[in-house]
Amino acid sequence: MTHVFHRSSTHIPPTVARGEGAYLYDTTGKAYLDGSGGAAVSCLGHGDAHVTQAIQRQLGEIAFAHTGFFTSEPAETLAARLTDLAPGALNRAYLVSGGSEAMEAALKLARQYHLERGDTGRARIIARRQSYHGNTLGALATGGNAWRRAPFAPLLMEVSHVAPCYAYRGQQDGESEAAYCDRLIAEIEAEITRVGPEKIMAFVAEPVVGATLGAVPPVAGYFRRIREICDRCGILMILDEVMCGMGRTGTLFACEQDGVAPDILCVAKGLGAGYQPIGAMLCTEAMHEVIAGGSGFFQHGHTYVGHPVACAAAGAVLDRLVGDDLVGRVAPMGAVLRGMLEDRFGQHPHVGDIRGRGLFLGLELVQDRDTKAPIDADRKIHAQIKAAAFADGLICYPGGGTIDGKDGAHVLLAPPFILSEDQ
Ligand code: PLP
Numbered sequence: 001m002t003h004v005f006h007r008s009s010t011h012i013p014p015t016v017a018r019g020e021g022a023y024l025y026d027t028t029g030k031a032y033l034d035g036s037g038g039a040a041v042s043c044l045g046h047g048d049a050h051v052t053q054a055i056q057r058q059l060g061e062i063a064f065a066h067t068g069f070f071t072s073e074p075a076e077t078l079a080a081r082l083t084d085l086a087p088g089a090l091n092r093a094y095l096v097s098g099g100s101e102a103m104e105a106a107l108k109l110a111r112q113y114h115l116e117r118g119d120t121g122r123a124r125i126i127a128r129r130q131s132y133h134g135n136t137l138g139a140l141a142t143g144g145n146a147w148r149r150a151p152f153a154p155l156l157m158e159v160s161h162v163a164p165c166y167a168y169r170g171q172q173d174g175e176s177e178a179a180y181c182d183r184l185i186a187e188i189e190a191e192i193t194r195v196g197p198e199k200i201m202a203f204v205a206e207p208v209v210g211a212t213l214g215a216v217p218p219v220a221g222y223f224r225r226i227r228e229i230c231d232r233c234g235i236l237m238i239l240d241e242v243m244c245g246m247g248r249t250g251t252l253f254a255c256e257q258d259g260v261a262p263d264i265l266c267v268a269k270g271l272g273a274g275y276q277p278i279g280a281m282l283c284t285e286a287m288h289e290v291i292a293g294g295s296g297f298f299q300h301g302h303t304y305v306g307h308p309v310a311c312a313a314a315g316a317v318l319d320r321l322v323g324d325d326l327v328g329r330v331a332p333m334g335a336v337l338r339g340m341l342e343d344r345f346g347q348h349p350h351v352g353d354i355r356g357r358g359l360f361l362g363l364e365l366v367q368d369r370d371t372k373a374p375i376d377a378d379r380k381i382h383a384q385i386k387a388a389a390f391a392d393g394l395i396c397y398p399g400g401g402t403i404d405g406k407d408g409a410h411v412l413l414a415p416p417f418i419l420s421e422d423q
Contacts, residue, residue, distance in 0.1 A: 019046025088261020100134030214362030214410030
């Protein structure tokens with residue numbers, strides 16, 4: 001008997017007892033190699049002494065003080081360090097408890113920013129099909145994962161969903177990458193014209209698509225072209241690096257590799273590395289100035305924004321990622337893992353594509369390599385892969401979007417940056 005409202009009502013998972021490095025152990029003593037950090041969370045692995053000590057120290061000082069009354073040293077320091085490391089003019093950090101909260105804050109700030117500039121007609125979001133931005137209603141509406149959205153469709157605001165940048169399936173035979181990129185950009189331009197540029201609030205995307213497509217990076221130049229369009233049309237660019245940020249792709253922020261800086265950037269997962277629930281919405285000083293010089297108040301907030309213990313944990317995670325340069329391990333270790341995957345699965349009849357960046361890798365599963373026909377297993381295949389790997393002591397993260405009305409399937413790997421070649 002359990003009183004926990006578990007994710008699945010048909011399956012109660014084993015009880016985890018402890019973690020050490022790249023491994024988790026359940027109460028029977030069975031070891032699991034954490035090949036996906038749960039869902040790309042545990043970038044440092046488990047039991048990192050530097051982070052746990054920072055949490056303990058902070059608990060000894062102050063655990064909680066409401067941000068309506070106080071700021072805290074860990075929040076101030078974290079915001080200063082994050083904005084210092086972030087690309088472009090991202091100079092303010094709004095610290096929340098996770099990815100969905102960061103995305104909700106981003107959407108509401110975008111709307112309030114336009115309102116306070118007197119640009120009151122801007123409320124429409126352009127986002128992409130096959131994307132995921134969180135499970136709260138604004139973030140869910142923004143995302144384009146058909147399966148996750150379906151039950152809640154009547155509760156979701158209208159969003160313009162355009163094609164994802166997904167070369168494996170989107171690029172046509174004989175079409176160059178540049179021509180494919182032109183076609184995607186033309187679709188975005190056409191949607192802006194159809195809706196009216198003056199009505200559009202923001203363009204939202206994951207630089208490297210995570211849960212829905214399985215580590216799909218953009219083609220060259222895609223985000224730079226979108227940046228130009230946003231600037232030309234007064235549209236804010238919101239990049240969701242909740243999954244692909246914090247070093248996962250080999251640079252602290254994934255968008256650095258695409259040569260763009262957004263107006264708003266969201267991170268979470270790897271920011272707390274699983275040691276504390278924390279996310280951050282970074283925005284430009286210019287956006288902050290509009291609010292500061294207008295109402296003076298961001299009309300949003302949660303009880304736990306800027307939580308001192310979560311901020312202290314994230315500060316210690318940054319020490320490990322940047323100070324100890326664990327991010328520097330990501331590109332070389334990612335190349336090793338990718339090479340192994342290619343050797344092992346490159347010719348596998350049911351592996352259509354191996355892709356990703358850094359230690360953020362995806363294998364797309366297909367019925368047939370030549371036709372790319374998706375495996376249509378009514379989502380059962382995701383659970384089967386997860387269970388089979390788990391039984392063998394490996395944690396990986398299968399998923400998939402909807403491809404031509406059928407269930408797609410991929411396996412996402414996002415191991416900790418401390419991973420060794422043996423592991
Ligand atoms: N955005 C992206 C890209 C994600 O992958 C996720 C979670 O998987 C979220 C947002 C939501 O984050 P959270 O589950 O922390 O609310």
